[in-house]
Amino acid sequence: MRDTQLAKTSPLRKKVSPTALRAALRVGTGQLLGGAVAKRFDRNVSMLSSDLVSGPTRSPTLADVASEAGVSLSTASHAFSGTKPVSTATRERVLAAAASLGWTGPNPLARNLRRGRSGVVGIAVGQLSTAFRDPAALAMLDAVSEVLDAAGLGLLLMPDDAEVGLPLDAVIYDICGRETWGAHADLVARDVPLVVVEGPAWPGTTFIDIDHRAGAAALGRHLHGLGHRRVATLTLEASHPQREREAGLREVFPDVELIGACPSDVAAAQQAVGAWWDGGAGASAVVCQSDVQAAGVVVEARRRGLDVPRDLSVAGFDGVVLPWLDVELTTVVQPLADKGRATARAVLGRIAGEDVDDVLLPVALRIGRSTGPA
Amino acid sequence: MRDTQLAKTSPLRKKVSPTALRAALRVGTGQLLGGAVAKRFDRNVSMLSSDLVSGPTRSPTLADVASEAGVSLSTASHAFSGTKPVSTATRERVLAAAASLGWTGPNPLARNLRRGRSGVVGIAVGQLSTAFRDPAALAMLDAVSEVLDAAGLGLLLMPDDAEVGLPLDAVIYDICGRETWGAHADLVARDVPLVVVEGPAWPGTTFIDIDHRAGAAALGRHLHGLGHRRVATLTLEASHPQREREAGLREVFPDVELIGACPSDVAAAQQAVGAWWDGGAGASAVVCQSDVQAAGVVVEARRRGLDVPRDLSVAGFDGVVLPWLDVELTTVVQPLADKGRATARAVLGRIAGEDVDDVLLPVALRIGRSTGPA
DNA sequence: TTGTATGCGTTATCAC
DNA sequence: GTGATAACGCATACAA
Numbered sequence: 001m002r003d004t005q006l007a008k009t010s011p012l013r014k015k016v017s018p019t020a021l022r023a024a025l026r027v028g029t030g031q032l033l034g035g036a037v038a039k040r041f042d043r044n045v046s047m048l049s050s051d052l053v054s055g056p057t058r059s060p061t062l063a064d065v066a067s068e069a070g071v072s073l074s075t076a077s078h079a080f081s082g083t084k085p086v087s088t089a090t091r092e093r094v095l096a097a098a099a100s101l102g103w104t105g106p107n108p109l110a111r112n113l114r115r116g117r118s119g120v121v122g123i124a125v126g127q128l129s130t131a132f133r134d135p136a137a138l139a140m141l142d143a144v145s146e147v148l149d150a151a152g153l154g155l156l157l158m159p160d161d162a163e164v165g166l167p168l169d170a171v172i173y174d175i176c177g178r179e180t181w182g183a184h185a186d187l188v189a190r191d192v193p194l195v196v197v198e199g200p201a202w203p204g205t206t207f208i209d210i211d212h213r214a215g216a217a218a219l220g221r222h223l224h225g226l227g228h229r230r231v232a233t234l235t236l237e238a239s240h241p242q243r244e245r246e247a248g249l250r251e252v253f254p255d256v257e258l259i260g261a262c263p264s265d266v267a268a269a270q271q272a273v274g275a276w277w278d279g280g281a282g283a284s285a286v287v288c289q290s291d292v293q294a295a296g297v298v299v300e301a302r303r304r305g306l307d308v309p310r311d312l313s314v315a316g317f318d319g320v321v322l323p324w325l326d327v328e329l330t331t332v333v334q335p336l337a338d339k340g341r342a343t344a345r346a347v348l349g350r351i352a353g354e355d356v357d358d359v360l361l362p363v364a365l366r367i368g369r370s371t372g373p374a
Numbered sequence: 375m376r377d378t379q380l381a382k383t384s385p386l387r388k389k390v391s392p393t394a395l396r397a398a399l400r401v402g403t404g405q406l407l408g409g410a411v412a413k414r415f416d417r418n419v420s421m422l423s424s425d426l427v428s429g430p431t432r433s434p435t436l437a438d439v440a441s442e443a444g445v446s447l448s449t450a451s452h453a454f455s456g457t458k459p460v461s462t463a464t465r466e467r468v469l470a471a472a473a474s475l476g477w478t479g480p481n482p483l484a485r486n487l488r489r490g491r492s493g494v495v496g497i498a499v500g501q502l503s504t505a506f507r508d509p510a511a512l513a514m515l516d517a518v519s520e521v522l523d524a525a526g527l528g529l530l531l532m533p534d535d536a537e538v539g540l541p542l543d544a545v546i547y548d549i550c551g552r553e554t555w556g557a558h559a560d561l562v563a564r565d566v567p568l569v570v571v572e573g574p575a576w577p578g579t580t581f582i583d584i585d586h587r588a589g590a591a592a593l594g595r596h597l598h599g600l601g602h603r604r605v606a607t608l609t610l611e612a613s614h615p616q617r618e619r620e621a622g623l624r625e626v627f628p629d630v631e632l633i634g635a636c637p638s639d640v641a642a643a644q645q646a647v648g649a650w651w652d653g654g655a656g657a658s659a660v661v662c663q664s665d666v667q668a669a670g671v672v673v674e675a676r677r678r679g680l681d682v683p684r685d686l687s688v689a690g691f692d693g694v695v696l697p698w699l700d701v702e703l704t705t706v707v708q709p710l711a712d713k714g715r716a717t718a719r720a721v722l723g724r725i726a727g728e729d730v731d732d733v734l735l736p737v738a739l740r741i742g743r744s745t746g747p748a
Numbered sequence: 749t750t751g752t753a754t755g756c757g758t759t760a761t762c763a764c
Numbered sequence: 765g766t767g768a769t770a771a772c773g774c775a776t777a778c779a780a
Contacts, residue, residue: 059565061756061757061758062757062758062759063757063758071766071767072766072767072768073757073758073767073768074759074760074761074766074767074768074769075765075766075767077758077759077760078759078765078766081759083759083760084765084766085765086765086766087765087766090765090766102563104560104563104564105539105564106757106758106759107541107756107757107758108492108539108540108541109486109487109490109491109492109541109756109757109758110487110756110757110758110759110772111757111758111759112483112486112487112541112758112772113483113484113486113487113756113757113758113772113773113774114757114758114759114760114771114772115758115759115772116483116772117483118482118483118492118540119539119540120494120528120530120540122528127516128512128515128516128519129509129512129513129515129516132506132512133509133512135503135507138502138503138506138507139503141502141503142501142502142503145502145531145533146533149533152539154494154496154530154531154532154540155530155531156494156528156529156530156531157519157528157529157530157531158528159519159520159523165479165482165493165526166482166492166493166494166528167481167482167483167486186478189476189478190478190479191433265697266697266698267695267697270697295698296697296698299697299698299700303700321641323639323640323641323644323670323673324640324669324670324673324698324699325698326673326677435772435773435774436773436774436775437773437774445750445751446750446751446752447751447752447773447774447775448750448751448752448753448775448776449749449750449751451774451775451776452749452750452775455775457775457776458749458750458776459749460749460750461749461750464749464750480773480774480775481772481773481774483772483773483774484756484772484773484774484775485773485774485775486774487756487757487758487772487773487774488755488756488773488774488775488776489756489774489775490756
């Protein structure tokens with residue numbers, strides 16, 4: 001409906017944009033053959049366009065549309081936003097004017113300044129490839145994105161120590177196993193609403209959490225009931241979830257042995273538990289802090305000729321599906337989608353200036369086939 | 375250095391922000407116990423704050439800082455941006471004024487409007503959890519993010535059919551196996567620079583691609599050399615990479631059998647190849663369109679008692695590391711980080727208004743242990 | 749080195 | 765139902 005072709009017919013449009021011109025002249029990409037190659041499709045076209053037309057291009061503004069339609073700026077605005085009633089006749093004139101000028105809607109930059117909001121929510125995850133390697137993180141991200149998207153908000157990835165010079169309406173800290181974050185002070189100073197998922201007790205933020213402790217304790221009781229007495233646990237970096245889970249486990253096994261911190265990654269878990277075994281240590285059951293870690297322990301155990309669960313019980317956390325793992329893990333299932341939705345809703349509430357409740361979500365023990373009698 | 379505490383001492387700051395007040399009053403989150411719970415930490419504080427102070431809060435602007443420092447607006451601006459030289463004495467006065475008012479730097483919204491750029495680059499990926507389940511996508515995303523980040527640009531996730539009412543400086547389409555995209559027309563109409571990775575030949579866009587065809591052909595020759603004659607391939611949805619790879623494979627095996635499209639996902643591949651086998655079909659080698667797919671085929675083959683590569687050769691594509699898979703895949707290695715960096719650089723160039731070359735990256739065959747004699 | 753004056757493109761508040 | 769006018773907060777061209 002808003003057609004760039006029409007732009008060319010407009011008196012306002014002094015110059016055809018290079019992009020549109022390229023679009024008109026170029027049929028396809030052609031055949032790419034051979035190895036590393038760089039083609040300069042655009043050079044000719046660019047020279048052509050600057051030969052054909054001259055003078056600066058200014059894309060049309062709402063003011064242009066208004067004058068083209070013979071109405072005032074504010075009327076034109078109303079015709080689009082629908083904030084105030086506008087007669088059908090004028091609205092159509094305005095719409096037609098917009099189409100003929102190739103006006104593509106209000107400039108988001110200007111609207112943002114006016115509204116005082118950017119429509120963008122940041123999400124702080126560490127290194128992307130690390131953060132998203134765990135399906136649990138993805139499941140949650142998906143839910144966050146879905147809710148935010150429905151509200152017309154975008155989600156911006158914030159790598160580790162990104163300087164945030166960007167206008168963010170709110171920031172989510174999804175911290176599986178971290179305590180600090182570079183940009184935090186800046187954001188607080190700028191009064192950006194902060195929603196922290198499973199994070200440390202930063203003041204002024206909204207918390208979304210799951211009942212780590214209860215989950216870990218339930219897992220502990222399950223293992224104890226199976227007769228396990230020598231239990232070890234693979235840990236995350238020192239962090240809120242780690243402390244809570246460890247405390248839960250210690251309710252049942254006060255002397256649980258710590259295998260040391262490792263990220264939620266198959267290879268890392270293999271490496272960590274392998275080194276531990278190599279050091280002469282051992283246990284009848286290993287409790288992990290994620291299903292991905294647990295998978296790593298299972299893989300490494302098998303590699304060393306141990307059968308799971310006959311020779312070793314392994315438990316995970318999260319309750320994700322690992323299709324490639326042929327043993328169903330005993331795990332603590334957390335409501336990942338709910339967590340994501342709760343997070344996003346908290347963000348929406350904070351942006352709207354509402355009071356927002358902290359949220360603590362329940363977990364459930366799921367007994368699979370990776371744990372058995374000691 | 376920019377301390378919110380100082381804000382309270384300023385005459386401008388008529389009201390302590392709720393956030394700051396909360397920060398001052400709240401010590402920690404307290405202990406979260408029990409199941410699903412919502413705590414309303416903020417209610418009292420909010421009531422308190424509106425009792426204590428009244429009147430609208432306006433955060434300080436550069437104009438406030440300037441008048442506080444007794445200089446003009448432009449001088450204050452220069453003192454921060456460094457665009458023009460400013461005497462050390464004035465600069466310090468300005469800095470001090472900013473600190474005392476709690477001015478946290480230029481309002482990004484205003485700066486964006488002024489500059490005409492948002493500092494945000496969109497990346498169109500399908501459903502997030504699907505798109506990022508493949509480590510290949512993550513490796514590339516990581517590289518993109520790194521380069522963009524260094525340039526001070528943020529990366530915004532664009533789910534499938536997100537309406538883009540947001541100001542985007544450019545958009546990346548990373549399309550593994552898609553032909554269309556909802557927002558595409560809008561973006562073109564708005565003249566947003568588009569960089570397409572392995573995508574269809576949309577006009578006016580910059581292309582980053584790898585040599586699918588050469589890679590697939592090399593893989594075909596490898597299998598042919600091993601004596602394979604009945605070869606099948608698991609495909610992606612109809613798309614540019616799929617067509618190219620299929621063409622490459624057909625250079626060696628004109629009659630290659632198509633197993634049908636499936637996403638790059640272990641479970642999906644298992645399901646697809648399983649159904650194919652159940653239908654009575656078979657081959658001595660299966661070529662996949664990703665390593666993740668290949669892993670799925672390996673898993674499913676074993677589940678059915680087939681040994682890889684003795685009974686079945688399986689090849690992948692991408693060259694990622696799958697730590698949990700105990701057989702090293704024969705695969706086509708693509709330079710994922712290079713691809714990401716090239717993509718990001720293309721984005722930067724397009725934003726800068728430069729002519730940008732399309733890029734075609736080479737691939738390499740890596741022979742692992744998942745393929746053997748027919 | 750500092751100051752003055754515009755404009756970025758909207759939306760919102762009024763009056764008509 | 766429509767229109768003038770004022771912000772939004774900053775960066776810059778230009779003058780002093």
